[in-house]
Amino acid sequence: MTVVTITIVADNAGDRIDKALSTINEEWSRSQIASWIADGIVKVNGEDVKAKYKVKEGDVIDIDVPEPQVLEVIPEELNLDIIYEDSDVLVVNKPKGMVVHPAPGHMTGTLVNGLMHHCKDLSGINGVLRPGIVHRIDKDTSGLLMVAKNDHAHHALVDQLVNKTVTRKYTALVHGHIAHDKGTIDAPIGRDTKDRQKQAIVDNGKHAVTHFHVKERIGNFTLVECRLETGRTHQIRVHMNYIGFPLVGDPKYGPKKTIDFGGQVLHAGVLGFIHPTSKEYLEFEVPLPDDFVALVEQLREEFKLS
Numbered sequence: 001m002t003v004v005t006i007t008i009v010a011d012n013a014g015d016r017i018d019k020a021l022s023t024i025n026e027e028w029s030r031s032q033i034a035s036w037i038a039d040g041i042v043k044v045n046g047e048d049v050k051a052k053y054k055v056k057e058g059d060v061i062d063i064d065v066p067e068p069q070v071l072e073v074i075p076e077e078l079n080l081d082i083i084y085e086d087s088d089v090l091v092v093n094k095p096k097g098m099v100v101h102p103a104p105g106h107m108t109g110t111l112v113n114g115l116m117h118h119c120k121d122l123s124g125i126n127g128v129l130r131p132g133i134v135h136r137i138d139k140d141t142s143g144l145l146m147v148a149k150n151d152h153a154h155h156a157l158v159d160q161l162v163n164k165t166v167t168r169k170y171t172a173l174v175h176g177h178i179a180h181d182k183g184t185i186d187a188p189i190g191r192d193t194k195d196r197q198k199q200a201i202v203d204n205g206k207h208a209v210t211h212f213h214v215k216e217r218i219g220n221f222t223l224v225e226c227r228l229e230t231g232r233t234h235q236i237r238v239h240m241n242y243i244g245f246p247l248v249g250d251p252k253y254g255p256k257k258t259i260d261f262g263g264q265v266l267h268a269g270v271l272g273f274i275h276p277t278s279k280e281y282l283e284f285e286v287p288l289p290d291d292f293v294a295l296v297e298q299l300r301e302e303f304k305l306s
Contacts, residue, residue, distance in 0.1 A: 006061045013057040017044065020055045021063075022196060030196065036063065073102050073131075078114030083284050088153040088276050089146055090119070090132070093286045096142040096263060101130040115147060122147070123154035134158060135231060140249075140263025142289050143170070144271035156276035161231060167272030168228040170236055171215070171288060173265040173296065174245040175255060178222040182213035185239040189232040198252055199234045201242050208232045210239045216296075219303030221248065223296065237264060248295075259295070267292055 012020040017037070018030040034051040036042050041064040044053065055061070081093040094100070094111055101112045115122060115132055122132030125148075132147040134157045146166075148154035160166045190205030192198040209229035216223040222245065226236045237253045240246060246254040249261030259265075272283030288296075 002065045002067070004063045004065050006063070008055045008057055008059040008061065010057050012055060014054055016051065017042070017049060017053045017055050017061070018051045021061070036066075041066070073112060073116060074108065075117035076108060076113040077117050078109070078111075080111070080114045080118055082118065083144065083286065084282070085119075087121075088149055089157070090115075090149060091271060091284050092145055092147060094137060094142060094145055094268075096140050096289060096291070099139045100136045100145070101133055111145070119149065121149050123149065123151045125151055125154045135161060137268050138234065138237075138264070138266075141170075141266045141268060142292075143268025144284055144286060145268070146271060146273060148276075153276040157273060160273055164229055165274065167270060167283060168231070168268065169270035170226045170228070171267045171269050171292075172224050172226055172236060172240065173248045173292075174222050174224060174240050175220065175248060175258065176222060176245045177217055177220060178214050178224065178245055180214075182211070183243075185210045185212070185243055187239065187242055189235060189238055199232070199238050201238065206230075206232055208235055208239065210236055212240075218296070218299045221299055236266060261291070261295060265292060265295065 006021070006024060008020065012023060015023070018033040021033045022028050022030045033042070037049065037051050040048055042049070043062045044055070044059050082090060083093055084091040092111065099106060099110045102110050112131060112133065124131055126133055132149060134146055134148050134154060137143060137145060146157055148157055186209045187201045188203065188205030189199050189208040190202040192200035193202070207230060211227040211229060212224045214222055215225055228235060234253070237247055237250055241253040247264040247266055248254065248259050250258070250264035254264070267288050269288065270283065270285045272281060274281050
C-alpha cells in the first residue's frame with residue numbers, strides 16, 4: 001500500500017469525507033472511498049471515522065491506498081450482432097443492458113469480452129480494458145458502435161469524431177409534446193457540481209451540440225431523432241432534459257414517475273464514417289429493438305382509445 005496524506009483546506013471544510021476526498025482526487029469515487037473507510041484504511045487525525053463524517057479545515061487524513069489490481073479481460077462467447085467487419089474496422093449492434101468495457105468489479109459480460117472472443121486483432125491504444133473501443137454508448141442504450149482493429153484505424157476514427165464528420169443518429173422517446181418540428185440544442189456539458197455521478201449544463205462545461213427533429217407525437221410523448229454533432233457523456237439525455245423533454249425510462253435524468261423500461265428509451269440506429277483505408281463513406285442502420293417498438297405501439301393504442 002501507498003500512504004497518502006491530505007490536509008483539508010477551507011474550500012472542502014464541511015463536506016462529507018467521501019465527497020471531499022473524491023473532489024480532491026477525481027480518480028477516487030465516493031463509493032471507493034466509503035469502502036476504504038469501512039476497511040479502516042482511512043484515518044482522520046489518527047482516528048477511524050464514518051463516511052458521513054464532515055471534514056474540518058486542518059484535518060489531516062492518512063489513506064493507505066491499496067495497490068491497483070492487475071486486471072485481465074477474459075474472452076467470452078456472447079453472440080455479438082456484428083453488422084460489418086473487415087481488416088480495419090468492425091461495426092456491432094450492442095443490445096440494451098450490455099456494458100461496453102470492463103471496469104473493476106465488473107469484468108465479465110461486456111462488449112469487450114465478446115469482442116476479444118470474436119477477434120484477436122483489436123487496437124491497443126486504450127489499454128487492456130478497452131481494446132478497440134473508439135466511442136461508447138451507455139449500458140441501457142442499444143445500437144451501433146464502431147470498433148478499431150488496429151492502431152491506424154483507431155487514430156483515423158478518433159480524428160473523425162474530433163472533426164465531427166461521423167454520422168450518429170439516435171431515436172429517443174421523450175416525455176412531453178414537442179410543438180416545433182425540429183431544433184438544435186447548443187449547451188455546454190460537464191460534471192454536475194451537486195452529484196458527481198451525473199452530467200449537467202454548466203458554464204465551464206465542454207461544447208455540446210445536439211440536433212433533433214420530431215418523428216411522431218403520441219399523446220403526452222414525442223418520438224424524436226437526435227443527431228450528435230459532439231459526443232459528450234450522456235449528451236442526449238442531458239440536453240433533452242435541459243429543454244424540458246426528458247427521456248422516458250431514464251433513471252438518472254428523467255422524472256420520478258416514468259415508464260419502467262429498464263433504462264432510457266434510446267437507440268443508436270444510424271452510424272456513418274469514412275473508412276480508414278479505402279476512404280469510402282460507409283453508413284449503417286439497424287431497426288429499433290423489439291421492446292422499443294412494442295412500447296411505442298402500446299402508447300399509440302392507449303392514446304388512440306383515450
